[in-house]
Amino acid sequence: MKEHNILIIGGGPAGMETAYQLKQLGLKPIIIERNDRLGGHLAQWDRLFPTSETAVGLLERLKENTKDIEVKLDSRITNIEKINGTFHVSLSTNKNFEVDAVVVCTGFELFNAERKQEYGYGIYDRVITNAELEDYFKTHDDKRVDEPRRIGFVHCVGSRDVKVNNTYCSKVCCATALKQACEIKDEFPDADVYCFYMDLRMFGKGYEDLYLRAQKDFDIKCVRGRVCEVSENIEGKLVIKAEDTLLGTPMKMTLDLLVLMCGMEKAKGVEEIQKMLNLESNNDGFIENSGSFVGINRTKGKGVFVAGACTSPKTLPDTIAEARSTAMEVFNYLIHNC
Amino acid sequence: MRPTFDPFVIPFVAGMTFVLVYCIIGLIRIIFQLPKEDRRKFGRSLINPKSAWKNFKDLCSDCLFHVKIWKRKPLLGYMHSSIAFGWFMIIVIGHFETIAFSPLKDMQLPFFQKLTSNLYMPIFFRFFSEEASTLSAHIYAFLMDFFLMVIISGIVIAVVKKKKPRKVGLKRVTKFGFTEDMVRISLWTIFPIRFLAEASMANIGGGSFLTKFIGFDLLFGGHYNETLSYILWWAYSIDLAIFMTLLPFSRYMHIPAEALLILLRNAGLKTTEPRKGYAVAEIYSCPSCGLCIDVCPMSEVKENYRNTAVYFIRNIRRGRRRRDVKHKTEICLMCGKCIEVCPLGIESLDIKMAQRKKYYYKVKSNFSYLERLQDYKTTGQQAQSSPLDAHNSKILYFAGCMSHLTPKITLAMTKIFEQANENYEFIDKDGSICCGRPMMLTGKVDEAKALIEKNTEMIKNSGAKRLILSCPICYRVFKEEYNLEGIEILHHTQYINELIENEKISVDRSDKRYVYHDPCELGRAFGVYEEPRNIIDNIGLLTQGKSDKDLAVCCGGSIGSLAMTKEERDDITKNSIKDLTLNHPEEIVTACPLCLKTFARLSPIKVKDIAEIVEENLEINEELGIRN
Known part of the structure; x- marks a missing residue:
């Protein structure tokens, strides 16, 4: 088989794993990453649910696998043109090359919590996001996390919420919230930690155990009901209003820290790539793939494949599994078509 | 000597009698359906010289000249006022002409005959009269021809409007059924037929520039054909009869209803029942012009144009299709744009509100907490309760529940108060009682009243002089339903503007x-x-x-x-x-x-x-x- 070039758009876990598998199959993948490093959101995370493995461990493993692969950092794609089955790619660094197939691994963006003004993110100091808390766990450098006595987690921020036009579940927030709740309890054993959820979707391997552990070993209090309103009192503490829908009573609580579990949204700037490759969006704003079962790795465009959270919110195991299957699809395509 | 009676007047007299009787019965019904208090108010306003003068003014400007339509769309304004005012003038001048020249005026007739002849004589005057050569007869004839011309010009525009609505500045017009089409065609043809009938015998009955010179001399070539002329007079009378008979069942009912509506409105009445009294006058006053269709936010989506006010009123008027009425009542955004453009100012939202009161919505409202509240501040934290006191600051700030979901607004207001060096009490900083407007909008007036009373009591006892609100929804209910005498109610736009103008910020x-x-x-x-x-x-x-x-x-x-x-x-x-x-x-x-x-x-x-x-x-x- 002759050597084929494959363009991988995005150097997150999906892109890295797809590239690695393609390389194993004897092909020549090229990763284009707009940031100055590989790893995507994974690089910003501290530990991973449900086992609390370090994110660095996984990232190093993925990096190790991709060390022989051509990676172009700080690069954006300015144009892709398909001529006679070959994609002619131009980069922002003025480089041009040709590839036989394209894999879109553009991933996701965290929901901008400022869009839910009632939660007060960007207004009140002590309202932070899941990503910021993760960053705190990594660096322990965030003045807002200052010996909190009472901490609240709000699930489904920007997910399953018609009011922000996102009706889908982001899949990872339930488990992340409980993981972070346990971790913060570990750090501040005297703190009371509350999780405000709509329902807990503990679907994956080990997730339910995490949930039970959080309650039994860490005394995390899970409240079924959404937070509706956040304000600040004179001392600068947060006053939240919520409803406990199991007890059927409204509740009001003073907190030192409120963590918003921001969900996933389509990545910024992905529209340009969609335009170049003629890819459509689905109802949730993510890239539309060819069906929910056997076509998950393919798109409408011939030679254009997808992997990871660019088509819908996904957990890391899902993403890696999908990246591997996409590599297989690309391989089969190249054998039969080129 | 011309005859004083001819059988062709019978259809007209029958139609006219029918419409008069119908309107009088309708009027009596509406008056009796009014609540007692309203009826008294109405009676008083008719006698009171001040409101009587206003009635006269409004009747002229709205029923005859259609000033409001002129302001919005001059061409449509001309169309309406030419037909309405022209017709009115023809009737008035026609009566004077009849009084001056009628062949009956010197005759001694039995009362009934005199009554009916007075009904038809001015309408068919040219048939019964003989051409007179006095100056006043010429002036009368000229005026009659002039206004006939005005009406016909209006009808030409009406035809254009029907065929090409965009030419007169309308995107969409209301769609009508068979009866409405019949009435419209009969209305359009009344005056052209009258012109032909008068022109056909202008050599005998007399006439001026339009009927005699253009009509008789040019159109009929100066020949008088008795049979043709007689047929035209019959056609004229039948046409009038069709129009009169169908009028109560068509949108043209707005002609008499509008006059009543103006009188009732000037008496200060409002809709209380969706299908009784004042509402009936409003419903019948709707001319189905469809001006509300283009402006309604709902008609941006093509299929939803049938949710607009004109169709709602039509559904209510016909009294059928209860589900349609319910849907139209509930889907309305209550934005009030339709009222703003309505040439008759029909308060369709009041009708919808009254209709909503008729529906039963299952809302489990539990107001027991109102009892427990000794004062306002306890809604939040029972411990630090102290009565709301604004005797020093005089200013109260009520943000409302919606503003609490957009905390940037309340924080901005806090900052502004601070910079203006204003001393204020933030009523609902820590929880609040609802203003009551959402309850009002679902027709649950009694529940809303419970909230309103509690809020009123609390605000009045605080000793405040001003109440600043951040939410227009609250503002409306505070303005309309609260009785807060001596307390100035301001929305923050008004308040901030005042601060800027007084250079406080x-x-x-x-x-x-x-x-x-x-x-x-x-x-x-x-x-x-x-x-x-x-x-x-x-x-x-x-x-x-x-x-x-x-x-x-x-x-x-x-x-x-x-x-x-x-x-x-x-x-x-x-x-x-x-x-x-x-x-x-x-x-x-x-x-x-x-x-x-x-x-x-x-x-x-x-x-x-x-x-x-x-x-x-x-x-x-x-x-x-x-x-x-």
């Missing part, structure tokens, strides 16, 4: 381009248009949207609608944003937390409350530190 000016969205409950409901614009003028450049002020388009988020789906709302929101961003503003500014939230979901540019942009551009006086 000062703001920096930039070249930032803003566009202002008028919230329905603040703009159309209370005409607060200038204050927000004045504030923005002090901060940046105010650009124009496609339509603003009284024609501003609802944001789509209105709590007025009980039945609209998210998709339907989104279509309205998108359209409203498109209108607002016509001249490429950098930010959309509004004065309602609900509009803000609705727009923010779908707007490509930033959406802010007016208090926020004031706070952003405040010139900070460092001496005034944080009060707390």
